[in-house]
Amino acid sequence: MDKFVVKGGVPLHGEIATGGAKNSALPALAATLLTDEPVLLQRIPRVRDVRTMQRLLVDIGASADVDGESVRIQVREVRSPEAPYELVKTMRASSLVLGPLVARAGRARVSLPGGCAIGARPINLHLVGLEQLGAQIQQAHGYVEAVAPQGLRGTTIRFERITVTGTEDLMMAAVLARGTTILENAAREPEVTDLTALLVKMGAKIEGAGTSTVRIEGVARLHGAEHAIIPDRIEAGTFLVAGAITGGDLTVTGCLPEHNAALITKLQAAGAEITEVDGSTLRVRAARGLRSADVTTAEYPGFPTDLQAQYIALMTQAEGIAIITETIFENRFMHAQELARMGANIRLEGNQAIVAGRKELTGAGVIASDLRASASLVLAALVARGETVIDRVYHIDRGYEKIEGKLAAVGAQIRRI
Numbered sequence: 001m002d003k004f005v006v007k008g009g010v011p012l013h014g015e016i017a018t019g020g021a022k023n024s025a026l027p028a029l030a031a032t033l034l035t036d037e038p039v040l041l042q043r044i045p046r047v048r049d050v051r052t053m054q055r056l057l058v059d060i061g062a063s064a065d066v067d068g069e070s071v072r073i074q075v076r077e078v079r080s081p082e083a084p085y086e087l088v089k090t091m092r093a094s095s096l097v098l099g100p101l102v103a104r105a106g107r108a109r110v111s112l113p114g115g116c117a118i119g120a121r122p123i124n125l126h127l128v129g130l131e132q133l134g135a136q137i138q139q140a141h142g143y144v145e146a147v148a149p150q151g152l153r154g155t156t157i158r159f160e161r162i163t164v165t166g167t168e169d170l171m172m173a174a175v176l177a178r179g180t181t182i183l184e185n186a187a188r189e190p191e192v193t194d195l196t197a198l199l200v201k202m203g204a205k206i207e208g209a210g211t212s213t214v215r216i217e218g219v220a221r222l223h224g225a226e227h228a229i230i231p232d233r234i235e236a237g238t239f240l241v242a243g244a245i246t247g248g249d250l251t252v253t254g255c256l257p258e259h260n261a262a263l264i265t266k267l268q269a270a271g272a273e274i275t276e277v278d279g280s281t282l283r284v285r286a287a288r289g290l291r292s293a294d295v296t297t298a299e300y301p302g303f304p305t306d307l308q309a310q311y312i313a314l315m316t317q318a319e320g321i322a323i324i325t326e327t328i329f330e331n332r333f334m335h336a337q338e339l340a341r342m343g344a345n346i347r348l349e350g351n352q353a354i355v356a357g358r359k360e361l362t363g364a365g366v367i368a369s370d371l372r373a374s375a376s377l378v379l380a381a382l383v384a385r386g387e388t389v390i391d392r393v394y395h396i397d398r399g400y401e402k403i404e405g406k407l408a409a410v411g412a413q414i415r416r417i
């Protein structure tokens with residue numbers, strides 16, 4: 001199993017580029033199931049979850065031609081409308097094929113995801129919504145089977161709580177349903193808006209994406225399209241924290257600053273200097289030391305849960321006490337114990353982490369437990385005295401493309417073994 005070996009203490013300097021958003025690429029790939037024509041997707045990050053989704057599409061019947069950051073997918077025919085356990089257990093976002101398969105083929109069989117390192121993560125809201133659209137749902141042998149022999153019909157669906165992939169899944173089901181679907185309490189994440197942009201290019205009729213009420217007028221068929229995925233706001237955010245935590249001067253290119261507004265506000269409150277160089281470039285400097293600032297995670301446009309672990313690493317280096325409250329997932333503090341092994345002072349109380357800084361971190365052997373927790377360990381290792389060995393970095397490869405190469409190019413002493 002791959003590991004990272006990191007020698008801390010080097011402030012990062014220079015330019016670092018953001019890739020395409022993993023959490024936008026995944027629903028965009030699933031959306032290619034909605035048409036028999038080719039869909040060309042650009043700025044696709046070469047990360048493991050994307051490869052898994054492509055494999056799933058090929059199993060279902062797609063042809064996929066990858067050319068650098070572009071992929072051309074064509075699903076002439078749905079041969080097997082199924083997402084097997086082997087794929088779903090490594091990537092929960094596989095449930096994103098449920099909506100499009102029922103819409104296109106009238107049938108889907110998708111393995112139930114089960115729990116994961118950050119919480120229970122059920123898909124009940126996807127299923128309730130599909131039922132409201134007219135699908136019949138059965139669960140047996142660890143699989144969900146959804147059938148809609150007469151096709152789906154539009155209706156009003158109110159999400160009990162905000163769900164990102166749930167919103168995306170039902171949008172993809174509703175675009176081919178008869179009549180109008182209204183999604184209330186929908187997710188407003190930029191990734192939902194990006195999926196909408198692709199679907200509209202494919203001929204879908206959608207209004208209100210990016211707000212909590214989305215209105216979808218079903219159409220009889222969709223066609224091929226070309227679409228470039230938005231930049232990854234979580235990767236860009238991770239780099240901003242890397243610049244700040246090392247006291248460096250880092251320019252993050254190819255990002256969309258407005259998508260990171262919540263993080264930028266917190267970094268500024270913590271004493272980092274952030275300048276918007278232009279509409280796609282941010283510069284972070286933190287030469288004068290950091291101070292604590294509390295954070296509560298929330299749905300977009302709030303502070304993203306996907307940056308909570310990285311922010312906790314930052315707060316170990318800030319003067320004072322920071323209270324980090326996690327409201328999206330019930331068990332997303334696995335990094336806290338590992339950071340404590342490096343010398344951090346973190347107390348967990350229910351859904352809060354209380355971080356007392358500033359603490360000098362020292363290199364240690366640590367284990368990555370999930371994608372963003374791994375990123376947080378890398379960030380801590382960048383400032384720790386001595387050498388940190390991070391085990392199970394396959395987690396980080398799920399969502400960051402060659403992170404060690406990008407960080408090494410701006411001065412980090414990091415290598416993969």
Ligand code: EPU
Nearest residue numbers: 023093121122123124125126162163164165166328329371
């Ligand atoms: N929830 C339910 N029932 C459902 C769906 C969700 O109870 O049917 C709960 C979840 O358990 C959670 C909350 O609702 O407590 C929000 O979950 P959501 O459905 O929004 O999460 P998701 O769609 O499964 C996406 C991202 C995650 C990100 C979350 C929250 C993708 C592929 N994944 O997951 O990304 O943390 O939204 O923003 O878009 C990551 O990239 O590291 C990652 C975990």
